[in-house]
Structures are given as C-alpha cells and as structure tokens.
Amino acid sequence: MNSAAAQTPQSGTVHFGTDPLWEQIKSSHSGPDWLLAMRQQAFEDFKAEELPSRVSHLWRYTDPALFLTSNGLGGGQRTKDEGLLPTILQAEFSSGLLCAAASLRDGRDMAASIDPKLASAGVRLIDLQEAARTYPDLLREHLGSLIGADFGKFEAYNAAAWSSGILIYVPRGVEIEKPIHILSSASGSKHPLVQRLLVILEGSASLSVIDEYGSGRSNGDGPSHSSAIVEMVLGAGARLKYAPVQNWGNNTISYLTQRARLDADAQMETVMTTLGGQVGKVDCGAILAGKGAESNMFGLAIGGARQQFDHHTVHDHRSGNTRSDLHFKVALRGRAHSAYTGLIRIEDHAQFCEAYQENRNLLLSSGAKAESIPELEILNNEVRCTHGATVGKVSPEEVFYLGARGIDPAEAVRLIVTGFVEPILKHIPDGVRERIHGEVLAHLGETPND
Template sequence: MAMSTQLTTPTDRGSAEALARSKGEPEWLVALRGEAAELAGTIEWPKPEKVRIERWNLTAVGSYAASTPAGSLTELPSVVQELVSEGTENLIVQRNSGTAWRQLSAELAAKGVIFTDLETACKEHSELVQPHLFQAVKKDEDKLTALNAALWNGGVFVYVPKNVEVELPLQSILFNDNADATFAPHILIVADSNSRVTYVDCVVTDNSAVSSPFVHPSVVEVFVKPGALVRFGSVHSMGESGVDMTLRRAVVENDGRVEWIIGDLNDGNTLSDTKSIMKGQGSTSDVKVISVGKNAQQMSLTTQAVHFGKSSDSNMITRAVMKDSASAIINGITKIEHGATKANGVQTEKVLMLSSKARGDANPILLIDEDDVTAGHAASVGQVNPEQVYYLMSRGISKSDAERLIIHGFLAPVVSEISVEAVRTQLQRLLERKLEG
C-alpha cells in the first residue's frame, strides 16, 4: 500500500516525529528529526558570498511519498538506466522519497562492508550510524542542515571495516521524477582505519516528468579514520525548475585522505559547498570541481579546506564555464588553524565566460593563523576569445559545436586527471546532456 504523509510545514515538530514513527524509525532518530524540524522554523538560510539564495524558491520541499522498490533495473527510467556502470554489483537507487533498488556483492558483504540506504542502516546498524550522523555537519548550523535533518529520506550508508580495500566503486543514483515528492537524501560514509573505498553517485532529474518547482536539500558526511582513503565522485544534473542545495563535509584523521570529484551540471539554481576538515597529522584532501552554467541560472560554488593537523595538505581546483546570462560565484577558502605547522594549502579557480551577459566571480580566501605553513592561490576569470569561435566557424563548424569544443578544451585538464573511470564516464554523459539541452 502506498502511503503519503502530508507534511504541513517542514518546521512542524509533530509532523516530523509522526512521519518518522510511521516509517518505524528508532527513537533516537525520531527525537533528532523533531528537534531539527523545530530549529528549521527559527534559523536562517546559509548566506554564501554575493548570492541572495533567499530570493530562490526554497519552499517547494514537497511531501513524503513512500516509494515502491523496482522489480528490476529495466523498470527505471532510461535516464537512470544509462548511468548504471556496466557490470556493477554494488548499486543503490533512490527514487524521490525512498529507495527503489539496492544490491551489494556477496564478496563485499562477507568482508563486513555495509552499503545500504541510510533509513535501513539506522534500524539495522544504529551502533555505527548514531555516533556519526549529523556530527560532521551539525543539524543546527542553518536552515538547510536543519531541514535535511528533519526531512531526509532514502539516503546512502557506507561502512568499510579496518584494513578492508574495496576495489570497485560503490555506486548510487538518486533521481526524482515527481516534483511534489520530498527528495532529500543524506549520504554517510564511514571508512575505518587503513581502509580504502571509492563511492560515486549521480543526482538527476527525469526532465520528461518534472517541470514544476522543487528543492533538493542534501547533506553528505564522510569520516576518514586514520590511514584510510575515501574517493567521492558526484555529478549533479537536476532540472531547470529545481534548486539544488548540497553540503558535503569530510573529517579526516591522521594520515587519512579524501578525494572529492564534483560535477555541478544542474540546469537550475545551485548552492554547492564541499569542505574537508583535516583534523589529523598528515591528513590530505584533493578537490576537483567542474561546472557549466547556462540560461539565467545562478550558482554559488564553494570549496573549503580547514587545517588542524600538522603537515596536513590540501589542493582545490575549480573550473567553471558560464554561457548565456548564467552567473557563478566561486569561493575557495583555505583556513590554516594555529598549531597546524608545516601545513600546505593550494587552490586554483578558473572561470570562462562564453557570452558578454554571463558572469563569473572567483574569490580565493586564505585565512592563516600559523607561521610555518605554505599556501597559494591562483584565480582567473576571462571571456572566451571571439577569434577562437570565428576561426572554428570559418572551418564550417556551427557556433554551438564551436562552443562545445571550447568548453571541453577548458575542462579537459581537470577531467583527464580524474582517476575513477566511472566518474569520468558519467561526467562526460551528463555534460553532453547539459550541452545538448
């Protein structure tokens, strides 16, 4: 039986708790949701640099619609099917408010790897989930974190035990094909000491089915224990009528490493904030962000590295292309705390504008409270050279193909460095989808 619970307002404590109980969630989670719902009514939206997100349509969070698991992958829309990595045995699919598909290879399960939706994990593995959920990102940081805490559904939980190496990427596809359903995943990854794991996801809208406004309030938390390595690849390609607000955060312990690869390819307004907290000595972070904006969309793209650990190292690269009258504010924030001696933080932002109406801003911010460190930044914002376009057109290439070649050429240095093949393929596919419109 399909049950839909109307959420009167996301800030109503009673509704949030009633919904959690109707889903059979443990009491600690019911309490967390109730507190968060109450908070969501009292605190403000995040205030990113130079972008007035409160002018966006942020109320269309929809209502919870229970989802029915798919009998097979062929029952899912083609936009989803074509993103599934060939031969993958480890896959989770979220459709709107819940999980439609999940599979984990027997081999990984035997090693103690957990890869399931977060709702199931809260019931079956609460001893692993509870100490980590809303610890990297606090539920009371702002209205976005409170909203996700109150409403999150489906989601993904990954746990890799000590010394276990997961060779193949774990993959999830999170999609919406109903603008009226709450679509608010929460992704939680815990990599125990000296483990290695690659997780990749795609967040997409089935554009043939969604044209009315929706909001995607999403939170990602990654815990990298000592000596562990987590690679996290994510490509977002949501519809024009949607607002994507995604907050990602990793806490990295001694000699741990996090690698983020983010493709922000939405057609609608986007708030994307990816942050690594290098808590431990020798901890490292590498972030690559690629984005393309078109029409009148607005984007706030932020990458952050906060250094607490001695000899910690961070590298951040963002490349964005703006077409039409799209605008992007790109912030790179490197913060080196007192005591983080021998830390090194480097960042580069490059923005290319393909039209005179497009806007791009790069704000490199270095906040340094320690002497014995190295930090560097390079930021450039430029218009495409019209002569390049004319030259290509004089060779019989159409204007849109000339733009496409220029975009691919501009992004290529970063794309070619992506070591995870699954992310590269999905990025190329969703980039084409965006450029073909």
C-alpha cells in the same frame, strides 16, 4: 499517476516550522526512537533558527528563501518498480563496472545491489534508517557528527526531515577498486527530496563513490527541491574518491552540504560536477584532522539559460603537515550565473601545511556572469599557500589559431571548452566518466544564448 503527484495532502497549507510538517516527519519516520528524538531536536532548531540574512557569509549570492518550500514532504506512496535498480545502474552493475549500485527514488527506500564478496568482507550498503536500528552505536557516533542541526537552518531541516538515506561502511583494511554508484531521482516535481548519505571508512580502507542526483536535464522536471547532506569519515590511512554529480531537471532548487573528516594520512579526492537545476547550491568541505592527511578537490559547473550556481568549498587544516589542492572550473552560457567562494583555513598550531586553490571561469556569452571569492584564514606563518582566480572569454586569438588550421569558429569554441573541462572530467571514475562527459558536452553544445 506518479507517486509524488498521488500524495498532495495539504497543498498550500503546509509551511516549514508549522506542526503539520512535524506530523509528516513523524509518520514517515521508520527508524528507532533515539533517531526520532534527534529529529525532534533538529526540528526545534530549524524552527528557532532565523532565515539567514542576505548579507551573512555564504548567503550573499543566493536568496535563502528559495530553499523554503510549501510542498510538504515527498515520499510515502510506493510504485510497482520499488526495489528495482534503474536500468542505467543495473547495466553498469551487470557489466562489472561497479562493485555496488544503489538508488533512491522519490525520497523513499533504496534499492541496491552489491558484489557478494564485499558483503562477506563486512562492507555494508544499507538504508540509513535501517542502519540506525542495526548499528545504533556506529550511527549515534557519526550521524550528524560533521553536519549537525547546528550547522544552519537548512541543515537542521534536513536532520529533522530526511526521508531516505544510505550508509556505506567499509571495514579496516578493505580496499575496493570499483566504484559504488548511487543515483537519486524523482518521478514527480511537486515535492522536495530530503536525503542523507553517511560514508564510514575504517583505517586503511579504500573506496570510490559516485553520488548522482537526477537523471538528466532533458528527463523531466525533477523534484521541486533537493536537500542532501553527505558526511564522510575517513580513518587513518583511508582513501576515498567522491564524485557528486548534480544533474537535476530544469526546475529543481538543490542544496548539497558535504563534509569529510580525514584522520592521519587519509587521502580524499573529490570531483564535483554541477550541470542541472534552476538553482544549485553546494557547500563541500574536507577537514584535515590528522597529520599527513591530504585532500584534492576538482569541480566543474556548466550553466546555461538562467541557471544559478553557488559553490562553496572548504579546506580546513586542523593538523600540521596536511595538504590540500583545489581546481574549480565554471563554464557559462546564456544568462547563467555562478558564484564561487573557496575557504582555506589553517589553524595556528597546524604548521607545515600546503594549500592551493585555483578557480577558472569561462564565459561563453555576454549575459553570463561569474564571481570568484577566495577566503583565506591562515593563522600561522609556516605554510605554503597559493590561490588564483580568473574570469575570461574564449579569445579571438585562440579562435584564429584554430581557424588557421581549418577549424570553424563554432567548432573552435567547442574544442577550447572541451579542453577547459577535460582536466576535471578525467578524474571521474571509469565507466561513468564517458556518460557524464557526454552530458557535459551536450549541455555545452546547446545554442550559446539558450
């Protein structure tokens, strides 16, 4: 019997906002008292906050009620492979592709391996509750600083209930070439996973993080719900590459909220890939807080069957001379549905900014549907800003061109779609890219109306 199934204490009776949930949170809490107090405040916020209205910003496309669960919290029971990295991570780490690997299974403690040289250089990859005890000042400063309990009802829920999490800390000037790969997975489908990731890069540090959720759409159902919050703090001149990959099984309802804050001249590259789940909601943003900061975002969502995706990106220019660029691509089969909203915000005093945004949607079946909504809040005139969105199909002209070269229509579509996703996939860090590429092609290769 798997661990999640073994722990079904109050099925049907536990609801968020009732005290039994708080009792569960308290009993699974293993951090210091200040953290428990923070959880309690967040829990009260969660209870006080109404469910978002379907007409409010960011909730027009996905029913917020989907993110409520009556399954209580996962985690608790330990399995015998606790503390071991999953095979795939172990293989990547052993073959030298990664500088570190970490796994979070069933929302419990993490397993991790890290290059000893990095550890001695002061790089930390540790459990977040443990970090709250070991580095209380650092965590009190940053935990919840970008996505606090006041962010929204579900963020408050996460802040109260997160059962596992990771801190990555890179000291000033430490530059790391190989990526860290984090894999979050679930062995059962009855419970939600509630997790957090906090990444702190001191000035001039550099790092790549692959943040993967789920081990493939073909590998079981995944958890009922996944709530993940990712906060990333970049000091002056720091460089971060962040690649979240959502690859949950077919039944999971997931919600990822991510924010990064960039000090002067910091650079961030985000490459998000959404493949799995029944409903996938992502809110991903970069706050360009210091002069000269730059954020480049690349996104790819591949949907089939009745998958439903809702992506929101934010480029918030709070300082002058900052730059942002975004390319978000969506390919849909079956009766999949995608909504994309992209906000560019430039403050009145933030002059001489550049901001670009492009969203392309490729519909591979007549039942697929994509919406694209740019949102521009530009409060001064000294900016360069463009945005564009397209929703289209593979044209008969394109298929004819490839046909005139002997390529049959099915292969032509495959080639065109491969070309469509390629400019995004090439940004995924080496070593992991090939496998993700394979997953994307497999997802696209399924029968068109599946």
